[in-house]
Amino acid sequence: MSPASLDRPLTLALSKGRIFDETMPLLEAAGVHVTENPETSRKLILPTSSPDLQLIIVRASDVPTYVQYGAADFGIAGKDVLYEHAAEHPGGLYQPIDLNIARCRLCVAVRQGFDYEAAVRQGSRLRVATKYVQAAREHFARKGVYVDLIKLYGSMELAPLVGLADAIVDLVSTGGTLKANNLVAVENVAEISSRLIVNQAALKTRSAKLQPLIDSFRRASAN
Ligand SMILES: Nc1ncnc2c1ncn2[C@@H]1O[C@H](COP(=O)(O)OP(=O)(O)OP(=O)(O)O)[C@@H](O)[C@H]1O
Numbered sequence: 001m002s003p004a005s006l007d008r009p010l011t012l013a014l015s016k017g018r019i020f021d022e023t024m025p026l027l028e029a030a031g032v033h034v035t036e037n038p039e040t041s042r043k044l045i046l047p048t049s050s051p052d053l054q055l056i057i058v059r060a061s062d063v064p065t066y067v068q069y070g071a072a073d074f075g076i077a078g079k080d081v082l083y084e085h086a087a088e089h090p091g092g093l094y095q096p097i098d099l100n101i102a103r104c105r106l107c108v109a110v111r112q113g114f115d116y117e118a119a120v121r122q123g124s125r126l127r128v129a130t131k132y133v134q135a136a137r138e139h140f141a142r143k144g145v146y147v148d149l150i151k152l153y154g155s156m157e158l159a160p161l162v163g164l165a166d167a168i169v170d171l172v173s174t175g176g177t178l179k180a181n182n183l184v185a186v187e188n189v190a191e192i193s194s195r196l197i198v199n200q201a202a203l204k205t206r207s208a209k210l211q212p213l214i215d216s217f218r219r220a221s222a223n
């Protein structure tokens with residue numbers, strides 16, 4: 001890597017919405033301010049008050065890809081996303097800190113009135129719609145339940161209502177979305193929060209700029 005490229009600002013990959021919002025206090029604690037709002041700006045590269053740090057705004061599920069390939073030096077992604085990414089791209093990402101932000105649970109949910117326990121007891125083959133195929137496959141394999149997984153990219157809650165699936169594996173926080181759609185959570189798959197992820201090469205070559213930020217995130221997220 002040339003000295004010039006070592007001089008460029010660090011790039012932090014974030015998704016807009018809750019991860020961006022919950023990361024702002026962590027950046028503020030490190031003395032970094034972000035003036036542009038990704039909800040209103042069309043810009044995908046956002047400067048910060050620090051000449052050493054810029055942000056890029058990408059889809060939540062794309063954050064690990066940008067970091068793994070070094071297009072971003074570091075990023076913040078949910079364990080749900082990291083788990084799915086790792087299945088296709090093992091290794092390559094250093095995950096130093098659980099930031100304890102964007103907390104929720106990955107759950108199995110069914111229509112109210114659907115007897116999930118009985119279906120499992122009887123050894124029925126279940127149709128399960130989810131965006132989280134790897135996590136779902138492992139969960140049901142551990143339980144010894146036969147499933148046909150249907151990959152969706154969003155609005156999983158709709159699937160049991162229109163006969164696409166018997167169950168879904170989706171994220172639950174307040175439970176409001178399940179309730180609004182007459183669904184109930186019947187099983188926990190995993191507790192979810194977001195982690196700081198760091199490109200392995202950047203960790204070695206750019207540690208002078210990276211390490212103080214990592215240390216500050218660690219302190220702020222421990223509060
Ligand atoms: N209701 C929720 N409460 C708390 N955290 C959540 C909730 N929903 C999702 N998360 C966490 O926040 C992360 C980002 O969620 P967000 O809704 O911004 O992206 P997404 O729509 O899931 O992803 P993509 O845009 O790539 O499809 C998720 O990966 C998850 O870890």
Ligand SMILES: O=P(O)(O)OC[C@H]1O[C@H](OP(=O)(O)OP(=O)(O)O)[C@H](O)[C@@H]1O
Binds near residue numbers: 154174178
């Ligand atoms: O239990 P709750 O508090 O209702 O949260 C659960 C919902 O949150 C997430 O969706 P999100 O709000 O991110 O919508 P999106 O995936 O369409 O962005 C998730 O996919 C659930 O649908």
